[in-house]
Amino acid sequence: MALFLIMEPNDPYALKLTPEMLLSAYAHGIFPMAESANSNDLFWVDPDERGILPLDGFHISRSLKKKMRQESFEVRVDTNFLSVISACAAERPDSQETWINDEIIELYHALFRAGHCHTVEVWSQGNLVGGLYGISLGGAFFGESMFHKVRDASKIALAHLVDRLVVGGFQLLDTQFITDHLRSLGAIEIPRAQYHAKLSQALQLDGDFYRLDGGGTSEFCLQSTSQIS
Known part of the structure; x- marks a missing residue:
């Protein structure tokens, strides 16, 4: 499975995910997940x-x-x-x-x-x-x-x-x-x-x-x- 970090809250250069970007991601076959409910990091997921x-x-x-x-x-x-x-x-x-x-x-x-x-x-x-x-x-x-x-x-x-x-x-x-x-x-x-x-x-x-x-x-x-x- 491929995992790609979307954002890290302490990184001022991190890319902020928007609803429009999210729709584009779905259209390309990938989707976001968080590590847990308490995590601030989001990942793109592209399962094998x-x-x-x-x-x-x-x-x-x-x-x-x-x-x-x-x-x-x-x-x-x-x-x-x-x-x-x-x-x-x-x-x-x-x-x-x-x-x-x-x-x-x-x-x-x-x-x-x-x-x-x-x-x-x-x-x-x-x-x-x-x-x-x-x-x-x-x-x-x-x-x-x-x-x-x-x-x-x-x-x-x-x-x-x-x-x-x-x-x-x-x-x-x-x-x-x-x-x-x-x-x-x-x-x-x-x-x-x-x-x-x-x-x-x-x-x-x-x-x-x-x-x-x-x-x-x-x-x-x-x-x-x-x-x-």
Whole structure:
């Protein structure tokens, strides 16, 4: 994996990352990470093996389908970015250290206000219980992070995202890295060169993140009203 330092806070000549530079980086297949939530350094990351989730290969289990039918969850889009990214940045029960620092939050919030960053949020009884956020460019969506506070809430968010991307004409869902959780849902790894080829094709498209809200259908039974029951 290639790592390139973006900025060091004590270096007066260091390059300050901007939202525009961030979008350009995604279009070239690289993305930023912090060493930890408390670190002020950001790095460009360009993995040798890139994680993607083929939009026709998402695995939704029978038990999750049953849960989505029997339990009442409300799925909202782009209503509470700061709560979503803060939950993604919070310390995990397994003590896994987060890579989302204050600089990341500030940059992605700027992209959210500009319409390039999106959230999928799962709510239950008025509480945010799961969700994800990521970047949309052309026909590519770059998933950044997701969280859950109740069982399967992040899976429900991902199922809705996949459905939304399919309806909106997207071609690529980038997961950056692969975890056992993502692998169980259908994510795979591909070599860097293959990823860049797929990215180039996807960027030529004009994906519509909101087309589902206009009445698109869903193979995952997620209604255009964004209500699962």
